[in-house]
Amino acid sequence: MLIIECDSQTLAADGLNLGTALARLANTNVAKTLLRNKRIVLVKTSTEEKLKQDLADTLVKYGRFRSILVVGHSNAVELQLTTNDRYRWSAVGNWLQKFEPEFLFLAACRAGRSEAVRDVFKPIKTLRQVYASPALLHKNQTSPLAVLIGMLLMQGRIDEDQSGALRLANYVLTGGQLFRWKRGETGPGEEVKAHAWDGVASLLYRGSWDLLESLFPSSKPAP
Secondary structure: OEEEEOOHHHHHHOOOOHHHHHHHHHOOHHHHHHOOOOOOEEEEOOOHHHHHHHHHHHHHHHOOOOEEEEEOOEOOOEEEOOOOOEEEHHHHHHHHHHHOOOEEEEEOOOOOOHHHHHHHHOOOOOOOEEEEOOOOOOHHHOHHHHHHHHHHHHHOOOOHHHHHHHHHHHHHHHOOOOEEEEHHHHOOOOHHHHHHHHHHHHHHOOOOOOHHHHHOOOOOOOO
16 A cells, blocks of 8 residues: 655644554554555655655665555645645646555545546556545544555455444544445546435534544543
């Protein structure tokens, strides 16, 4: 798996450097045992020139990646790919297509809107599925992405029933929305249905909450 952490210093300051956390987890003894022979590579972006060089070096050294995780600040139109530059999702797709991924995970706000996903699919002919939130993505709503990534790395596939149950539970427990898009679902003739899902996402968005904390509040010692 290739992990690209966009404008990593800003993400770290915001406590949203999920890519770094996953890379560290992958280097633990337990993870190395579970993910035997799996390659996890982290690229942190700062400037466009450094990103170009880092991606070129990564491609030469490792070749293609079956899955890619992109972590960054974004909206339905563009991604803050480097410190000073925002790129449209179509441009992000162009950056990623050389790695020929089949699965793409986007830990970024509104990256799961149909227009963003459509723009990513177009240049990446090998891409089969995209997992991303169509709404604002809060820190406590990102855990299912890590679980799905672990499922893919360990099993070689993502079970649709388990994925659906996980994503539903995430909404119930945290308010987090995580859509799974397949290539044909955003293609020609699917625009109306895709926009309908955007509308559903807007209706469902109610911010972030912690249902377990509400039901079982942690007790604090008396002063």
